[in-house]
Amino acid sequence: MTSRRTRNRLVVRLREQGISDEKVLGVINEIPRHLFVDEALAHRAYEDTALPIGFNQTISQPYVVAKMTEALVCGPPIKKVLEIGTGSGYQTAILAQLVEEVFSVERISGLIKRARRILGDIGYRNISFKHADGSLGWESQAPFDSIIITACPRTVPESLLNQLADDGSVIAPVGDGNKQDLVLFKKTGADFTKTIMEPVKFVPLLAGTS
DSSP, rough: SSSHHHHHHHHHHHTTTOOOHHHHHHHHHHOOOOGGOOGGGGGTSSSSOOOEEEEEEEEHHHHHHHHHHHHHHSSSSOOEEEEOTTTTTHHHHHHHTTEEEEEESSHHHHHHHHHHHHHHHHHHOOOEEESSSSSOOOOGGGOOOEEEEBBBBOOHHHHHTEEEEEEEEEEEEEESSOOOOEEEEEETTTTTEEEEEEEOOOOOOOSSOO
């Protein structure tokens, strides 16, 4: 269930659902998603579904990962991305193959330790990790060309928007437990344009660390 053929079938499904960026599809085809889930769930790793990873968190549905990534990389080449919510490290791995540097912040220490180990074992060297409150971002490394938020705030924190470079973009689920939408924000000078993409379901963005 972790074979090349199984990964190919996932990519075919994503393409049928409208994912068209071949760079994104190619990376998803290469990354061993089964390494980012519990061994007992490895046989389900290439299903297009979210799966539990412990700590009341999930590894996102591949379609949603692909959709968010595609929205970020559709423009000029990206040097620095800030990821809020390392989680399993799967989204982090995809970004690391498409941009120069990834700065990933996770509030749950057990998750970031596991993700750091898995990504290090695979061989990624362009990822920096921080155990911290994700809503605060990573100010010392700002500005970022793009910011991806993998948990749902009611509104995108001002502290994160302030760390975005001119002409940068933020992709995030926004809303509450009843209604969430995937939203793309584009920054031009001091202004932001907002594009609502589609309904989604994410865990909430929480303050503090654990």
